[in-house]
Amino acid sequence: MRNARLLVQALRDPGSVRNCDWAGLISAARAEQLIGSLAFRMAGRDLPPRVAATFEAARNDAAQARTQALWEGEMARRALAPLGVPMILLKGTAFHAANLDASIGRSVGDLDILVPRASLREVELALIEAGWERVKAADGYDDFYYRRWMHELPPLIHRTRDRMIDVHHTILPLTARPRPDAEALIADSVALESGLRVLSPADMIVHAAAHLIADGDLAGGLRNLWDIDRLLREFGAADPDFWARLQARAGRHQLARAVHRAARLADDLYGTPIPPSWRVRAGVDPLFRARLLARNGWGQERRKLLRFAFYLRSHWLRMPPLMLARHLWIKATR
């Protein structure tokens, strides 16, 4: 079995994997940043001692990562509190802060936050005042590119904690064709008891789907899709109108196609329950599926051509052809 497939099966139905290629499963899970999630799925099962010990260490590690991620979110909250602007946690940190099922074993790399576009400048200055530093040269092409065209500021890294923060003002690059309604994302965000804010459930899915399908090249996509599976299951079970709400919300952000595709892929790979009306056949889904599974038991990426095609697609989605040509030219010649 190609090992990304074994990883998917183990996540989907932990009881079904026995006497498998454990080393391959663990390598694939580490490569896809899913070792923590897998370790929790496998908890309490009868496993070979070495595998059980690896998973136990991964669970402890995930607990520590959670503490660190929440602390980082709190640090940003404190830095921005005097400004009085809304700060919304995104992605992994948001899942942890809201105690969602998607947070169980979820690793978190950078801290992602969303703020109103009009506040970007004061937010950046307040973060720099609080110890975050610019990574990209302030006068370089990258810096210019971020500020002109991206949905986030150039990344900042904290001087002493060495953690990165991505400050978003919307959820897709400005050069992408869909134009999500950033004001609605902020207006409908939800306050948590801790004083932190996260996106509304439907917007959380829209963002995860936008990130996976409408932006980027699907590298590491199995984890993003696992997020989507967990979120859809939890929200769908809690609210009978959730799917209608999601449908409406996806339309409002011009991301209905991405959301539908993400839900179909989650259904296909992780068995996510989705409404029958969402389960339509779409011609290129198998390509997405193959791209997501392009990882072998040594943790290596496979299917070079397919990956390259998705890499090209990610640029195509991001910008019009002339701009793309200019951008690639600058990147290739520096």
Next chain:
Amino acid sequence: MRHSLSIQIGPVAFRIGSAWRAPLDALARLYAAYPAPRDGICDFTVRLEPEKPWRRHFRPSVAIKGDYILPDAAPLSLAHGLLAAEMGMNLQMALGQKQYLLLHASSVEKDGRALIMTGESGAGKSTLAALLGERGWRLLGDEFALLDLDSGELLPFPRAVSLKNGAIRALEAEVEPDRFGPRLEGTPKGEIRHMRPNDEALARMGERARPALILFPRFGEAEAVRGVGAAETFMRFTQASTNYVTLGARGFEALNRLIAGSPALAIDYPDSDSAVAMVEGFWRELAA
């Protein structure tokens, strides 16, 4: 991968895959007496891959990959493939080992009790441990000391000793030639030669030891000894551990317990023989 090899070192099993045969042949010779993982399962995977697809045959260039990687690690030449495999295994331990508190330290055992030596690169901790390992002590490890988080015991991790420059000659003078790997010249760290620990160290690699003494050796100075306080020892070990922070409270407690139970000394020494004599002296005092 085209070629692969699994090795068990102490409690840790590695799986090494390679695009070339030669590095694994060298590794298999060096680790000839080590067991294969009993359960056939491995903790960590190392991959030796061409740095670019065409660099497998044309001017081969070995990139060190695996479960855990350093994004900017420089590739090595195929002649240094064995070193690449060793570095790959070290990297997995440094970045991925979360079951034990990992200390960048060498350790040896006598009478069931362990001596831990740590210090900056070049301080001589590796050479000293290798020499003691040939002179009546059991070598537990030359690079990483693994501390059990619950029991506070040290787990042996007797990988091949990585000898550098002058230390190569010192050990060649007292160790059988068939325990050495190839001489690797012109590596980023100078001349390197790996040495397999002796049969006792390998036969007893499952046998733990309780820490009894901590040393901070420093090579190249006149003989001197200074007691090191608990606070300084603690700080030095937090800097010498790659996973102290990620282990959280459990790492803190394990380290505290280690320091509370073992006196610590900083020693300066002019040459290996005087260092060995100093260590034997401390050990006698400790037992008295």
